[in-house]
Amino acid sequence: MKPVIFDVDTGIDDALAMAYALNSPELEVLGFTTCYGNVSVAEATRNTLAVLEKIGKHIPVYEGADQTFVRGEKEGWAKHVHGEDGLGNALKNAPIIQAESKFASDFIIEQVKKRPNEVTIIAVGPLTNLAMAINKAPEIIPIVKDVVVMGGAVKVPGNVTPYGEANIVADPEAAEYVFSSGFPVTLVGLDVTMQTTLPKSKLNEWRATGQEMAHFFADMTEFYIKFYESFAPDIGGCALHDPLAVGVVIDSSFVKTEMMNIKVVTEGEEVGRTIGHFEGEPKIRICTGVEAERFLEHFLSRVI
Numbered sequence: 001m002k003p004v005i006f007d008v009d010t011g012i013d014d015a016l017a018m019a020y021a022l023n024s025p026e027l028e029v030l031g032f033t034t035c036y037g038n039v040s041v042a043e044a045t046r047n048t049l050a051v052l053e054k055i056g057k058h059i060p061v062y063e064g065a066d067q068t069f070v071r072g073e074k075e076g077w078a079k080h081v082h083g084e085d086g087l088g089n090a091l092k093n094a095p096i097i098q099a100e101s102k103f104a105s106d107f108i109i110e111q112v113k114k115r116p117n118e119v120t121i122i123a124v125g126p127l128t129n130l131a132m133a134i135n136k137a138p139e140i141i142p143i144v145k146d147v148v149v150m151g152g153a154v155k156v157p158g159n160v161t162p163y164g165e166a167n168i169v170a171d172p173e174a175a176e177y178v179f180s181s182g183f184p185v186t187l188v189g190l191d192v193t194m195q196t197t198l199p200k201s202k203l204n205e206w207r208a209t210g211q212e213m214a215h216f217f218a219d220m221t222e223f224y225i226k227f228y229e230s231f232a233p234d235i236g237g238c239a240l241h242d243p244l245a246v247g248v249v250i251d252s253s254f255v256k257t258e259m260m261n262i263k264v265v266t267e268g269e270e271v272g273r274t275i276g277h278f279e280g281e282p283k284i285r286i287c288t289g290v291e292a293e294r295f296l297e298h299f300l301s302r303v304i
């Protein structure tokens, strides 16, 4: 089993990714760390706990950054994409379970030091918690096994601007700091995630299982698919951004990669753009191709 720390801004596709990870015997999820992004950090923590309750797994949750790494910005939630509650307005009750008191980046530092060269970090929100962890304890950089990031758009257009992908645009300075730190990063960006589509027809199959959790996931995902019907009508469903990052950790053969370096644009019209380049030794593994059908089948066999 691979020990993983899962950094989320829960979010509909984050919730799907959580279920996929927790139902995968290859992964040992040590804890979830939360960040602002799709929603505020307090809502991301609440949603993470609520999803864990629905799935029936007790994994510790550590709340993290409530604002960006350098600028201290707090605004800009994606409620039109993920709903007022961040879970497609499907959340009826607040969770009973509670988050731990330790701060997210301190949990990351503690776990990496406890298990040198073993821990994989999966990050599917803004990279603020990771940037804070390496800023506080740069000695963790050479002893993290892998850092798999859902973020960026290297050879394709962005999704929140013509240039930028949401997780990188949310905190470009944190992304630049993490990508230039020496962390062994695999970038699972829009280059591949926009090719992974969950068709709407699957939602009724989930509901037909009769499980309460499957109904919740179907209702939540229906909201996300409605957003995609206007944002990207050609794909016929919603993109599985965050689940693909989990898929890559379980089985890296789902994707084809190229080694490059990444420069993040931190100012101006192109803010959040991830530019691939070959200056210096290439250190970032960029996903440039995906076996989308094989991945979708694997995801569907585990998510519910």
Ligand code: RIB
Residues within 6 Å of the ligand: 009, 011, 012, 013, 014, 037, 038, 124, 125, 126, 150, 159, 165, 166, 167, 241, 242
């Ligand atoms: O651009 C897609 C990413 O932005 C996903 O991680 C989604 O959850 C949002 O955070």
Ligand code: CA
Residues within 6 Å of the ligand: 008, 009, 010, 011, 013, 014, 037, 038, 124, 125, 242
């Ligand atoms: Ca996310």
